Each structure stands twice: as structure tokens, then as C-alpha cells.
Amino acid sequence: xxxxxxxxxxxxxxxxxxxxxxxxxxxxxxxxxxxxxxxxxxxxxxxxxxxxxxxxxxxxxxxxxxxxxxxxxxxxxxxxxxxxxxxxxxxxxxxxxxxxxxxxxxxxxxxxxxxxxxxxxxxxxxxxxxxxxxxxxxxxxxxxxxxxxxxxxxxxxxxxxxxxxxxxxxx
Numbered sequence: 001x002x003x004x005x006x007x008x009x010x011x012x013x014x015x016x017x018x019x020x021x022x023x024x025x026x027x028x029x030x031x032x033x034x035x036x037x038x039x040x041x042x043x044x045x046x047x048x049x050x051x052x053x054x055x056x057x058x059x060x061x062x063x064x065x066x067x068x069x070x071x072x073x074x075x076x077x078x079x080x081x082x083x084x085x086x087x088x089x090x091x092x093x094x095x096x097x098x099x100x101x102x103x104x105x106x107x108x109x110x111x112x113x114x115x116x117x118x119x120x121x122x123x124x125x126x127x128x129x130x131x132x133x134x135x136x137x138x139x140x141x142x143x144x145x146x147x148x149x150x151x152x153x154x155x156x157x158x159x160x161x162x163x164x165x166x167x168x169x170x171x
Contacts, residue, residue, distance in 0.1 A: 011092060014085065021092035027103040030091060033110035037084050040117070044084070048077040080120065083160035087113040090167045105170045112163040119155035126152035 011020035022034045052073055087109035094105065125144045133145050 010096065014089075017089050017092040021088050021095065024095035025091055025103065025106045027106035027110065030087075030103075030106035030110040033113050034088055036117070037088060037113060041081055041084050044080055045077075048073060048080075079156070079160070083116050083156070083163055084113065086160075086163050086167075090163075094171075099171070108166050108170050109163065112159070112166045116156065116159040116163060119159035122155045123152040126155075 011017050018034055018038050022031055025031060025034075055073065090109055091106050122144060125141065126147050127149045128145065129149075130145075134141065137145055
């Protein structure tokens with residue numbers, strides 16, 4: 001058994017990883033990220049759950065082809081919640097294993113997580129339909145509105161991959 005398991009300081013599951021990484025990290029930025037990602041992850045999970053229930057009710061009695069979009073919602077949820085929770089899980093694993101824990105690693109992953117949150121927002125702005133776009137969006141908003149809506153996938157994908165790259169290079 002590891003030292004963490006014998007002292008009762010180990011974790012099991014996602015919620016345990018949040019508690020464990022919050023206590024184990026010395027980085028204030030990372031601790032803030034743990035709180036923010038927990039709250040936003042809970043809200044996003046509720047949104048996805050309610051969307052799934054709504055889609056089930058709306059497609060009740062339709063063909064299987066019409067209901068295939070329900071499976072797509074699960075994929076979207078994984079691509080949103082996975083990178084959101086990844087920094088917390090990476091840091092918890094690193095601390096649990098006793099690998100040379102440095103608060104710079106924790107801080108770097110937290111910053112990558114915050115960048116992912118900002119990229120989700122940027123991706124949402126890109127995908128806003130033209131009839132709902134603000135007339136006075138400013139320079140950045142106008143630029144994001146001018147991009148094709150499919151480009152809304154690019155910022156979250158790039159920043160999600162960046163979290164993994166930061167984890168691999170900062171070890």
C-alpha cells in the first residue's frame with residue numbers, strides 16, 4: 001500500500017479527486033481552479049442532463065434516426081467535461097503517486113484549465129447565429145462573429161489538447 005492509502009488521504013472517484021487535489025496542492029491558483037471547475041462542471045452536467053431529458057421528450061414516438069442526436073449530446077458532454085476536469089485529475093494523480101510535486105505544475109495546469117474555459121466562451125461566441133449577434137460587439141467580438149460557425153470547435157479543441165501537452169511537458 002502507498003503512504004496515501006495507509007493514512008486515509010487517498011481518494012476514490014471524481015469527487016474524491018476534487019477534495020484530494022484541493023488539499024494536496026499548495027498553489028492558490030490551482031485551488032481556485034478546483035472550486036471553479038467543480039461548480040461549472042456541476043452546472044454543465046445539469047444542463048446536459050436536462051437537454052437529454054428534453055430531447056427524449058421531444059423525440060418520443062419518432063424514428064430511431066431522429067433520436068440519434070441524443071448520443072451526440074453525450075459526446076459533446078465528454079468533450080466539455082473531460083478537459084474541464086483533466087487538470088484536477090492530473091494533479092490529484094501526481095500528488096497521490098508522490099511524484100516530485102511542484103506547485104508550478106499545479107499552477108500551469110490550472111492556467112490551462114482557465115484557458116479552456118475562456119475558449120469555450122470564445123467558441124460559443126463564434127457559433128452565435130447572425131440574427132442574435134450584437135451590433136456593437138467591439139473588435140474581438142466582430143472578428144469572432146465573422147468566422148464560420150464550424151470554427152467554434154477550434155478554440156476548445158486546441159485548448160483541451162494544450163492541457164494534455166502541458167501535463168506531458170511539465171512533468
